[in-house]
Amino acid sequence: MSRPELQAPPEIYYGDTEAKKYTKNTRNQQIQADMTYRALELLNLPPDEPCFLLDIGCGSGLSGEILDEEGYIWAGVDIAPSMLEVALEREVEGDLFLQDIGQGFGFRPGSFDGAISISVLQWLLNAETSHPTSSPPHRLTRFFTTLHSALRNPSRAVFQFYPTSDDQIQLITSIAQKAGFGGGIVVDYPNSKKAKKVFLCLFVGGGGGAQQQIPQGLEGEDDEHARFERRREKLKTKDRSGKRKNIKDRDWILKKKELYRQRGKEGVPRDSKFTGRKRKATF
Amino acid sequence: MVRLVTHNLLACHVKGCTTNNFPLAFQDVQIELQEAEFNPEFVKNLIPRLEWGALADAAKQVGDTSLPPEEPDMMDDDLLQKLHHVLLEIHVIEGAMVCPNCKHVYPISNGIPNMLLAEHEIG
Ligand SMILES: C[S@@+](CC[C@H](N)C(=O)[O-])C[C@H]1O[C@@H](n2cnc3c(N)ncnc32)[C@H](O)[C@@H]1O
Ligand SMILES: [Zn+2]
Numbered sequence: 001m002s003r004p005e006l007q008a009p010p011e012i013y014y015g016d017t018e019a020k021k022y023t024k025n026t027r028n029q030q031i032q033a034d035m036t037y038r039a040l041e042l043l044n045l046p047p048d049e050p051c052f053l054l055d056i057g058c059g060s061g062l063s064g065e066i067l068d069e070e071g072y073i074w075a076g077v078d079i080a081p082s083m084l085e086v087a088l089e090r091e092v093e094g095d096l097f098l099q100d101i102g103q104g105f106g107f108r109p110g111s112f113d114g115a116i117s118i119s120v121l122q123w124l125l126n127a128e129t130s131h132p133t134s135s136p137p138h139r140l141t142r143f144f145t146t147l148h149s150a151l152r153n154p155s156r157a158v159f160q161f162y163p164t165s166d167d168q169i170q171l172i173t174s175i176a177q178k179a180g181f182g183g184g185i186v187v188d189y190p191n192s193k194k195a196k197k198v199f200l201c202l203f204v205g206g207g208g209g210a211q212q213q214i215p216q217g218l219e220g221e222d223d224e225h226a227r228f229e230r231r232r233e234k235l236k237t238k239d240r241s242g243k244r245k246n247i248k249d250r251d252w253i254l255k256k257k258e259l260y261r262q263r264g265k266e267g268v269p270r271d272s273k274f275t276g277r278k279r280k281a282t283f
Numbered sequence: 284m285v286r287l288v289t290h291n292l293l294a295c296h297v298k299g300c301t302t303n304n305f306p307l308a309f310q311d312v313q314i315e316l317q318e319a320e321f322n323p324e325f326v327k328n329l330i331p332r333l334e335w336g337a338l339a340d341a342a343k344q345v346g347d348t349s350l351p352p353e354e355p356d357m358m359d360d361d362l363l364q365k366l367h368h369v370l371l372e373i374h375v376i377e378g379a380m381v382c383p384n385c386k387h388v389y390p391i392s393n394g395i396p397n398m399l400l401a402e403h404e405i406g
Contacts, residue, residue: 050325052288073325073371075289077398084395093319095289099398103405106296106398108305110332133405142406146296152332 003162005123014059014080023060023086032118035197036063039116039158040070042186042201042215051113054150055094056101056159057120061087068093075112077101102139107150114155115147121161121200125168140172144179154205154212156183163198176202188218284317284374284394287345288329291338291370295382296398298406303384306337309344312378312391319371323363329370330358342369 004013014022022028045051051072055063058076060083067074076092077099078084084096099105102124124143125136133139151157163169169185176183181202189195203212295304335354342350349365380389380396387404390397 048324049328050322052325052329071322073288079399081395088394095284095286096395097398098395100400103398103400104296106294106304108292108294108332108334111292113328133402 003122003164005126010123011080011082014083016082016085019060019080019082019086022083023062023090029062032062033066035118035160036066036116038188038197039063039118039160039199040066042158042199043114043116043156044215045114049113052111054107054112054115054147056115056117056147056157057123058087058094058096059083059120061090061092061094063116063118064092064094065090077105101143102134104142104146105150107146109149110152111150112155113152115151115157117157117159117161119160119162121159121172122163122168125163125171137171137175140175141179144176144181148180148204151204154203156204156212157181157202159200159202160197161200169198172200176200180204182206182212184214186215186217189220190217192220284315284376285380285391285396286371286375287338287341287373288370290341290375290380291333293380295385295387296406297382297385297387297400297404300382300385300387304382306334306341307380307382307389309341309375310379310381310388312345312375314345315374315376316372317374319367321364321367323360323367326363326367326370327358330354330366338369342373345373345375347373 007013053067053072053074055067055074055076058064058078059080061076064074064076064087074094075097076087076094077097078087079098079100081098084098087096101120124139127134127136147157163172173184181204183200183202186199186201188197188199199217201214206212290307290309293305293307295307297304335350336352339350339352342348347369350369355362374394375391376394378391380391381387382389387400
């Protein structure tokens with residue numbers, strides 16, 4: 001079968017059935033989680049500052065769940081209503097927006113401390129309609145320009161994506177550069193057909209020289225699962241001065257479960273998947 | 284879920300709509316309160332990015348009058364708690380956000396704002 005982005009527009013391809021299938025597949029969950037941890041590592045956020053992040057093409061919240069676990073506050077955008085629906089069902093904590101990133105963002109300057117995007121960018125390389133404003137270069141330009149302004153100076157945006165050619169990489173990086181970004185491509189396990197992963201690592205601002213060096217790709221063949229576990233460990237052991245919640249922190253899990261339980265008990269309003277614990281009147 | 288923190292960072296992105304395009308006005312909104320863990324450092328980090336007047340006003344629109352209309356010089360713990368509540372615990376789940384300039388309506392349904400633009404509105 002050809003690649004998803006060649007089959008149908010994203011909001012059609014990720015319809016109800018595919019959105020559920022995509023999210024439930026445990027192998028897919030693991031791959032997306034692994035890439036999310038690696039993207040967070042490449043984001044290189046200041047260790048002691050609680051951050052506000054943007055998840056671009058957040059889908060059903062597979063990355064978002066990790067952002068929650070790691071104690072980040074975040075907002076996510078996606079063009080597929082069915083994927084967002086699944087994210088709501090999974091009760092991720094980020095704010096979700098139905099948005100076509102090719103139309104650009106309206107976020108005010110300096111809104112976010114960083115952005116991640118997992119397995120999304122390749123979707124912008126296909127024209128949505130025959131309208132001139134929907135050509136890939138137009139869409140990429142609007143996307144990168146408005147993203148650049150939405151990010152703080154200095155900060156980073158890290159994209160894992162699936163390019164099919166060097167020309168595509170060239171197109172994306174040149175447009176990102178014109179939009180004001182520094183940075184470049186990081187390839188993990190370049191010699192492994194299975195493990196190879198491409199990350200676009202973009203910088204806003206110089207951030208004092210050494211900080212904004214393009215990171216090294218990982219080498220070797222590396223076993224996928226070991227890699228995943230290592231990344232989890234690494235992030236977990238980072239000193240967050242107790243502000244980040246450890247994934248395996250029992251108190252935290254209990255508290256969270258308790259919270260969900262209480263939300264469930266209260267019942268949900270009509271037409272809403274929300275399960276808040278207190279409710280106020282409508283205005 | 285549109286929390287007021289995100290609302291405060293959001294302007295209209297319709298083509299040519301570049302002045303007076305913030306803050307988006309709430310219309311017919313329904314809100315829900317959800318407890319969130321208080322992290323004073325996070326709130327402090329956000330303050331420089333906020334438009335205080337717009338935040339106090341948005342809070343008022345959804346029935347919360349705990350914030351002073353102008354940014355105080357001193358941030359004490361009590362105020363940080365109030366900010367935390369306003370920014371992160373109030374969720375708008377139904378209604379709309381309307382641009383004060385071009386009047387574009389961004390509907391909010393089931394907690395998710397629809398930010399999609401029509402072809403002629405794309406910059
Ligand atoms: C392979 S999924 C990845 C989802 C999520 N990032 C993850 O890692 O599980 C690709 C996602 O990109 C979204 N997407 C594709 N084109 C988009 C666009 N133009 N604007 C917003 N989201 C888009 C799709 O709807 C889909 O949810
Ligand atoms: Zn407008």
